[in-house]
Amino acid sequence: MRQATVCIDSEALQYNLNRVKQLAPTAQIVSMVKANAYGHGVKDCLAALNESDAFGVACLEEALEIRKLGYSQPVTLIEGVFSEDEMQIAIEQKFECVVHQTQQVEWLIAQKDAYIAQSLKVWVKLNSGMNRLGFKADEIIEIIQTLKSEGFNCVLTMHFANADTEQHPLNEAQKNQFLAIKAACKPILASCCNSAAILKWPELNFDFVRPGIMLYGASPFADRSIADLDLKPVMSFTAEIIALNSIESGESVGYGSHFxxxxxMNLAIVSIGYGDGYPRAFLKQNFVAIQGQLAPVVGRVAMDMIAIDVTGLSVNLGTEVELWGQRRWVDDVAKANGTIGYELLCRLSNRPKRKRM
Ligand SMILES: Cc1ncc(COP(=O)(O)O)c(C=O)c1O
Incomplete structure (x- = not known):
């Protein structure tokens, strides 16, 4: 049987959750499990993240999946609801809504009694410079005042555009805006930290932190590894050697014969490809790990196979190859691919078998 496997290490997930607790000891933790827990499989991840205070997802369908799996923690819909009908379902299921536009505020106020009766907080989103979602500084105070006067318990929330970049000038501007609005709307709950911000700005942890990528053991920073951050990789993505070839100098490998x-050389053919979600377009030399050693990928990644230079290694048919995981970090594969770990983790296909450790 084809052995392309995604294995999830629950203990590593719990270890990383504990890292968040150490870094933000007084904040409640809203573990981000959107996009099928960053591609890790929401079912297994919820079990390992059960000690979280709440979960964060991008849409109602993802939130309903959490309830279907039997978890009763608060769930925050980070983009709010997409229609008035969804608001009713959100209230029934006790999902907390972000509001980022006036229409959502109107839907919320229209169903105010039911929302408040469920003791749900409303997360009011500030657009402090990311310019995706949220109310601008000059309108948000009035919206928060209106919601408070209607009896809602509000959380002021925002998202950093450059928390992963050390000296970006927008960071200070976003922080200052957030602090000013928070002061103007006192008393109010507050939440502005994703993984990068949790790791960098403990003074901004406030009432709720929203870790995503760090839980899964990948780094939010281009220049700091998971070892620097004391995080453990959660996903191991592996496959097996299905053929061994020897080639002479001047012979080519794979589609296009680019290599x-x-x-x-001795080549190992491994049963993994872009049909599994392994990236095809590499900007730099990529490697896999075999028996704890890095070995170069040669030639083009095909839908179902890659070729590895195993000259000097002692390998056999069936030897396991780590595409990313403990030895070869997803962040390094992502760098070679010109992308970020987040993308590689989320875009795995359904073809690899899923296992939990
Ligand atoms: C609003 C919000 N909060 C928190 C996160 C988690 O971010 P990260 O995975 O960088 O920790 C995200 C992720 O996109 C988000 O959109």
Whole structure:
């Protein structure tokens, strides 16, 4: 049987959750499990993240899945509801809504009694410079005042555009705006930290932190590894060697024959490809890990197979190859691919088998 496997390490997930607790000891933790827990599989991840105070998702369907799996923690819909009908379902299921536009505020006020009766908080989103979602500084105070006067318990929330970049000038501007609005709307609950912000700005943890990528053991920073951040990789993505070949100098490998051997080489063909979600377009040399050693990928990634230079390694048919995981971090594969770990984790296909450790 084809052995392309995604294995989820629940203990690593719990370890990373504890790292968040150490870094933000007084905040409640809203573990982000959107996009099928960043591609890790929401079912297994919820079990490992059960100690979270709440969960965060991007839409009602993802929130309903959490209830279907039997979890009763608060769930925050980080983009709010997409229609008035969804608001009713959100209230019934006790999902807390972000409001980022006037229409959502109107839907909320129209169903105010039911929302408040469920003791749900409303997350009012500030657009402090990311310019995706949220109310601008000059309108949000009035919206919060209106919601408070209607009896809602509000959380002021925002998202950093550059928390992963050390010296970006927008960071200070976003922080200052958030602090000013928070002061103007006192008393109010507050939440502005994703993983990068949790790791960098403990003074901004406030009432709720919203870790995503760090829970899964990938780094939010281009220049700081998971070892630097004391995080453990949660996903191991592996496959097996299904053929061994030897080629001479001058022979090529794979589609397009772009790779041409400059010396005699031993090749291992591994049963993984872009049909599994392994990226095809590499900007730099990529590697896999075999028996704890890095070995270069040669030639183009195909739908179902890749070729590895195993010259000098002692490998057999069936030897396991780690595409990313403990030895070869997803962040490094992402760098070679010109993308970020988040994308590689989320875009795995359904083809690899899923296992929990
Ligand atoms: C509003 C919000 N909060 C928190 C997060 C988690 O971010 P990260 O995975 O960088 O920790 C996200 C992710 O996109 C988000 O959109």
């Amino acid at each position: 041409v051997a400059e010396r005699p």
